[in-house]
Amino acid sequence: MMEELLAKLSDCIEFGKINKVSPYPPNMKDMDGADEITKQLLDGGMSADDILQKGLVIGMEKVGVKFRENKVFVPQVLMSAKAMDAAMAHLKPIFAESSSSRKGTFIIGTVEGDLHDIGKNLVAMMVEGNGYEVIDLGVDVKAEKFIEAADAHPGAVLALSALLTTTMENMKQITKAIKEHNSAIQICIGGAPITQEFCDQIGADSYNPDPQGVVEFLNAKSA
């Protein structure tokens, strides 16, 4: 019974079914969504950790892979992220109380001078859906703010997003400032104009063209 519900939850994440009233996706109309099923699982006594690891993470990983393979695109991923938000709304209060086992902390922001956040938000939601605690610093984020956040969460991985060729320069400066402050801090970068060469050139630790890549980077680290 619980197994079946978990599988359904994973489907809700994969296909972006937020809750019962949500009309999306059309072929799941009137069915329970991530919101209801998460609640049922909690009421049935399942731990928040299990719901996250055995339900949400499974669904989110499928989305990540399909997105990488270009089988789904931004709108589907966004709906999946919304479904995940609905589930996390039940789980987050529990995580906040217990010193529960999230896999690690991930701090993300769009660099100074840049206000593009759609891609960054997708990355943030995918990483969260894969079992990490995510701290989103928003857009137009200066080096000091990244450093402050990193100091407050030792061991956290930092992620920088830039969508403008002009703000790539800021990404470089920010990476430099963070590394000078503490060279042990791991930095991931991404965004449409970013390339692996650029990553090597500015001394960041990981570049990924898509969110699934960064999830795999994090998983490899925490394994």
Add this chain to the structure above:
Amino acid sequence: MHHLKIHSVGEIRTVGFETGTSLLEILRSNGVQVMAACGGNGTCGKCKVKVKDVGMVTSCLYFPGHDEEVFLPRSLESKVLTDQHDYTLSIELEPGDLIEKSEHPVGVAIDVGTTSIAMYFIDLNNGHTLGIAGTMNSQGQYGADVISRINYCSHKPDKLKDLQAAVLNDIRSLIQKECESHKRKLTDIVKVSVAANTTMLHMLLGEDPTAIALAPFTPKFIDAKILPASKLELGLNPAAKVHVLPSISAYVGADVVAGLAAIDPPESIKNYLFVDIGTNGEMAIVTPDKIWTCATAAGPAFEGANISCGMGAYAGAISSFSKDDVVTINDEKAIGICGSGLLEAVAYLLDNEIVSMEGNLEEDFVLVDANKSGTGDAVALTPKDIREVQLAKSAISCGIIALTEKAGLSYDEVDALFVAGGFGNYMNIESAIRIGLLPQEMKGKVIQIGNTAGAGAVLDVCSEKFAKRLNEVVKKSEHFDLADDPNFAMNFAMGMYFS
């Protein structure tokens, strides 16, 4: 020191270079123009040239290590939109006192576009158009879009000089050619009016545009300017003046202001949308007492960048596509696809359910077979190309939705949608509506109005009074930033679906 042999149209020459310099840099430093859409970032793939024994290489990522030979693509003439539209304002000739400085006074109206430059040569004795000329903006070698170009010169005065020189040279040679073909002297030119986007105006005047590209996007100037033509060293009449038309914001420039001021619709059109379907997707909604403007940053997909076989509207580009009819520009063998062809091809793929409503394409779709193309490779659309179209079309359609909402109107109450600019003029409206670039609800109300920026510049050359109209547009306008619209992200994502 190694040597590079350069083959370009009917010309071969050899230049020296040091290792460690990219092929793009070598060519550029020797005055050879290569289109570099992303400004040498290695992400657009448009700077390809053929290297002997190696094949096509991305020149900004290719670092020759020994003597080599390179073959350049044929350079291409740009088309200029010439027709003036019925809905363009007509105005009495009142060019000002300067006409006394020459017996045959000439005014020059210039629309400096990011991609191409259009020039109108006007006889100021009678207001007649003597000639119209156009050329590619040779700043293109430093990047296709304004951001790449700003990046090239940001905080680097000498690089800014390169950009300024490039556009001034383009203007000088156009003026020279026109003078020759119409038997006028450079000193007959007494007045110049320039419409352009905010970045182009900064580069034209040699002002640092850096701040335009970074939040909070503050240009150095947006006001109208009148300066002595001698400042730009154009070699015109010593008394000649250059009028720089006013802009509204970093991304809504004098080209849009000139366009809005040039349109004079009939009584029956009270509320209307004005859309320039280009890289920056500037648009406005005009109501009797207010104008709202925004820029949607659609990206250059409809100009051919980021599309695997994409290219500008030049000879050999597929400009129209249906199952049994593929039309290319100048009827040459297909070498790529331009924006208007792209629209029709995607509409075709949707109608035939080869692309799903979600935008999925299973495998590359061949438009023209390898044995019939002009390159020896098939001209095809890839699944990723469709994604690029989805991003661009959704950005434009979301801008239109946001503006209409901001004005508190429904589509019923919007009487017309004017599409301006080169691509807008050549595109098939039905296809544009089919793929959701333009709203279904505006069917039958879309009007292709041509180069309104050029029309505005012409009006400004012809009449001193037009400046007042330009100022009224600026005063009536309020810009809003889509980044501040909390619904934008969701609308943008959902707008990527086809229906």
